[in-house]
Amino acid sequence: MFKIAHRGASGYEPENTLRSFKKAIKLNSDAIELDVQLTKDHKLVVIHDETVNRTTNGKGKVSELTLKEIKTLNAGKGEKIPTLEEVIKVCRNKCKLNIEIKEINSVKKVIEIVVKERFVKQTIISSNHKESLLEAKKNGINAALIYWSTKTDLGQVLFDISRLLILPITKRLILRRVKAANVNEVNLTSPLATKGMIDFLHKNNLKVNVWVANSKNKIDRLKLLAVDGIYSNFPDRIA
Helix, strand or coil: CEEEEECCCCCCCCCCCHHHHHHHHHCCCCEEEEEEEECCCCCEEECCCCECCCCCCCCCEHHHCCHHHHCCCCCCCCCCCCEHHHHHHHHCCCCEEEEEECCHHHHHHHHHHHHHCCCHHHEEEEECCHHHHHHHHHCCCEEEEEECCCCCHHHHHHHHHHHHHCHHHHHHHHHHHHHHHCCCEEEEEHHHCCHHHHHHHHHCCCEEEEECCCCHHHHHHHHHCCCCEEEECCHHHCC
16 A cells, blocks of 8 residues: 655644654655645745645745745744755655646646656656646656545535546546546545446556545545555554
């Protein structure tokens, strides 16, 4: 089972910080999933949200702040928001990085840094944008399709339920998007991880990773479904 630390060992330490990533490595994670955003001065920093509001003591959009301004913020327990280069330095020869691309305009910068840092073989780029995945593959970087919705809260739940009700259509849609992006790996939200879905994707020679599973019951259920990888805030719970 491929253990993926979701935003690092974020159940123990502040998400997307060097402290969280070092904890994930200590817990023998196979890979660390992280998110990137571009600053005002076009530097790549590791943070999930478009704003710094939720995870730091600051306010504002990442895209409207310079790296120098962002580095003054406290991301929890005195940690700073790291740059992608800083994270690569911590993870080199220790574990892989699964970098989620939310905005298409950031993929070229990610690739530029990964290539410059000679970290291509330890990198997986995940995205729901076909263009980002094709760009990654073109540069010799492994890539995985993220299949999810942009809806949140109740809207997301209703959306996932509706997808399950029309599972045959969902299967074909995922397969079509995988072929268009030329990838052989899919990341699914846990509500979509049914036995029928996992079996279908495996029969089409696709690896399947599922996020996010933190409880023992959910992790055990995914193991029974024979998924290839599990994202968790507590990577040590994945045996």
